[in-house]
Amino acid sequence: MAEFILEIGTEEMPARFVPKLAVELKGIFAKQLDEAMVENGGVETYATPRRIIAYVSSLADVQRQEEETVTGPPTRIAYDGDGKLTKAGQGFAKTQGVSEDALFRMETDKGEYLAAKKSVGGGRTVDILPGICLTSIESLSFPKKMSWGGYDYAFGRPIRWLLALLDNTVVEFSIENMTADRKTRGHRVMGFGPFAIDNASEYFVRARNDCKIVIDPEERKKTIVNEGNRLASELGGEIVWSDALLEEVANLVEFPKPIIGDIDRLYLELPREVLLTSMQSHQKSFGVQGPDGKLLPHFLTTLNIEPLDVALVKKGWERVLKARLEDARFFWEADCRIDFNVWLDKLENVVFLGPLGSVGDKSRRIETLCGKLAEALGQSMGILPGEFEKYAMAGRLAKADLVSDMVTEFDSLQGKMGGIYAERAGKGDIIAKGVYEQYLPAGPDSPVPSSLAGALVSISDKIDTLTGCFGLGKVPTGANDPYALRRCSLGVSRIIMEHGLDIDLDGLLSWSREAYKDVKWKIDQDEAHAKLVDFFGQRLRALFIGQGFETRVVDAALGAGFNDIRTLKARLDALGEFSRESDFEQAMLTFKRAANIIRKQGDEAGQMLTGNYDSELFEGEHEEAFGAKLEEMVPRFDSLWENDDFAGLLGLLRELRPSVDEFFDNVMVMCDDKDIRLNRLNLLKALVERLGRLADFNALQV
Secondary structure (H helix, E strand, C coil): CEEEEEEEEECCCCCCCHHHHHHHHHHHHHHHHHHCCCCECCEEEEEECCEEEEEEEEECCECCCEEEEEEEEEHHHHECCCCCECHHHHHHHHHHCCCHHHCEEEEECCEEEEEEEEEECCCEHHHHHHHHHHHHHHHCCCCCCEECCCCCCEECCCEEEEEEEECCEECCCEECCEECECEECCCCCCCCCCEECCCHHHHHHHHHHCCCCCCCHHHHHHHHHHHHHHHHHHCCCEEECCHHHHHHHHCCCCCCEEEEEECCHHHHHCCHHHHHHHHHHHHCCEEEECCCCCEEEEEEEEECCCCCCHHHHHHHHHHHHHHHHHHHHHHHHHHHCCCHHHHHHHHCCCECCHHHCEHHHHHHHHHHHHHHHHHHHHHHHCCCHHHHHHHHHHHHHCCHHHHCHHHHHCHHHCCHHHHHHHHHCCCCHHHHHHHHCCCCCCCCCCCCCCCHHHHHHHHHHHHHHHHHHHHCCCCCECCECCCCHHHHHHHHHHHHHHHCCCCCHHHHHHHHHHHCCCCCCCCCHHHHHHHHHHHHHHHHHHHHHHCCCCHHHHHHHHHCCCCCHHHHHHHHHHHHHHHCCCCHHHHHHHHHHHHHHHHHHHHHCCCCCCCCCCHHHCCHHHHHHHHHHHHHHHHHHHHHHHCCCHHHHHHHHHHHHHHHHHHHHHCCCCCCCHHHHHHHHHHHHHHHHHHHHHCCHHHHCC
């Protein structure tokens, strides 16, 4: 077994490209080796801003040999009337590289064919690797590619060198004017090179010692975190880490060197969000906070070099960051002098989405929805009558900061700055928190708003966008979702469930549609409403299946309705538990039978089934026992339903099932007597109506 190393040296790649390239190269290279029948101990890949590496610690020297049977033309074509090979048969033998004597007849589903056995594989790995390397490099994908030097070849960034070694042997292949060899380049300043690598086994040692490169991105992250924590602890603080920024910084450098810089204390007067955003977005630096959670006058940045004069480099970073913070301070002071009404007036000139009016129009619609939601939820969520207007005002002010100087400069602070400005203006917690948290959740794994006000503003904003876009026919298709409507619907659902909000989805969508004025819709509003409800169902289905729920259980829960999203998860949990019980399948058969009879025979009953039956028409002990059990169950069912006790409700089904089974085994539902037949159908209708609130039992049946 041999060691193999492939290194693709480039100009600096954007940080967002780097981790994806390593993952992609691993999959492509491993697949190529498998298809080439080259046994190996697994492919490891790494990436830095200037190089992409594939490493195989153990690679077979030759391909695996296999014997395969190859079919050729039908024997009626391969042989003539005298039993001799025709030109077609002779050509097949020649093409496969076997003697004519080695050919044989083979029966297949399509008839008798000429066939041959031949050995494949056995080639030298060193001869196969050039094609694998070239294919792997050419298969790498980029959001954008560039060409250079007048060549037709395109890559994420210009390729500057290629290294490919199988033990001590160079694996030769070429891309334009570059041919792979044994030379690598190192850090631009501390170890530029080139350095000749004698054997693949010494690559990583030479990369660290001579090239001054940290190949492994996880090691680069660990270095930044450990050294950053050490430096911060010396100051009595801790780093305000951001996973996304840490990932980016680790892929901006090849030799991470964290250092602490200082800022003037006067900038600590700025909101924490402003300071951190300014540090992170412009300077790729982390804040430092004390034990009390307040920011300290320091920041952590990561160099890509071991500087000769640390103090000089530190001073340069401080000077650049100071300019950024001075800008932020100017925006802060300018915004603090502005009244919210000035911003609201400016929103009238900011377009929301074509026919849907301005952002000012949108803010009024959000105001309306927030007010209605607050009134509807009322005391159930601890909202006092005098607070309804505050929730509505939170909706009205939600988009005001979009035209502020600070958000114009730092768009990632939208909503947050509005909340900060509202608090500073004395608007109160309801309004300030509602505005601050309006964009949560930002994704499937991010938190929902912590405050009720934030929850209502977020729901109103997202529902308004969904209603408008669906009314204009802008429905997501495939991967195309330019208005993030999937995220909107998922966010609304998560907020309702996690806050336990008793919201009627149909009613909410109707309120949202009514809030729009003088809009020329492209789709009939009833049709748009139905599509939007179905869209919510699809997103909920994807959410729960993604959480590990069995597909049929999810479909059963959704099939019973999801207008009350609040209780959907609890109902789904109970169904999931019930589906794992030993008597589950038989119970499903029983209740599905009842549902099927109602569905198939209901239209032929002669009149609409109401679920109202007359016990005086019962005949025989089994029908009477079923009716009595159902009568006894109804108040218990309603009580458990009122208290959202879905596990208890499914427990009732277990109690009820024996009497239902006895009824089906001993009673003819579709009897000749019209009145008795109708009464029995209504008896089953009363059962199915309640069961249908729990689950669609047809979906649960295997």
